[in-house]
Amino acid sequence: MSIQKGDKLPSANFMTMGPDGPEPLDTETLFSGKRVALFAVPGAFTPTCSAKHLPGYKSLVSEFKEKGIDTIACTSVNDVFVMDAWGKDQGLKGEIILLADGNGSFAKAVGLELDGSGFGMGSRSQRYAMVINDSVVENVFVEKGGEFKVSAAGYLLENL
Numbered sequence: 001m002s003i004q005k006g007d008k009l010p011s012a013n014f015m016t017m018g019p020d021g022p023e024p025l026d027t028e029t030l031f032s033g034k035r036v037a038l039f040a041v042p043g044a045f046t047p048t049c050s051a052k053h054l055p056g057y058k059s060l061v062s063e064f065k066e067k068g069i070d071t072i073a074c075t076s077v078n079d080v081f082v083m084d085a086w087g088k089d090q091g092l093k094g095e096i097i098l099l100a101d102g103n104g105s106f107a108k109a110v111g112l113e114l115d116g117s118g119f120g121m122g123s124r125s126q127r128y129a130m131v132i133n134d135s136v137v138e139n140v141f142v143e144k145g146g147e148f149k150v151s152a153a154g155y156l157l158e159n160l
Helices: 027-031 047-059 061-066 080-089 105-109 153-158
Strands: 013-018 021-026 035-040 071-076 097-100 113-115 123-125 128-133 136-142
Touching: 013 027, 013 080, 021 027, 035 047, 035 153, 047 061, 047 071, 047 080, 047 153, 061 153, 071 123, 080 097, 105 113, 105 123, 128 153
Parallel strands: 035 071, 071 097
Antiparallel strands: 013 021, 013 097, 035 128, 113 123, 128 136
16 A cells, blocks of 8 residues: 555655765655655656656745745656766756665655556656655655646645
């Protein structure tokens, strides 16, 4: 069963790119005492993720901050080097934290894995968005297969 509104996030580790290379970042550090907008994409550099999903959040950073969001983060089952390259490609300058879930352990822990093996992509994350308040899910929106609606930045912003 996938994570639901009111659930505490499971403990997990991500990788991020720091000034000296890859650095671990655990869920406790990322979510404790903060209100975070977290969205997940099936893969960095994939069409919808690069053309709509990440750019939508990037364009609305200030609006999220005005509505009490401390941090915006994006996770994907990609390695930290791919996530870093994607952030550079998208012109991110620190306004969104890119979280590499290279082994899919977070996607699995929250019950939002996606079997992309039919497309040669292996295990991935479903497309979703969550608002997490002090490590507890305030709201979660999971896309139906192939859709891009409820995890979009505008939709999440309207539902804060």
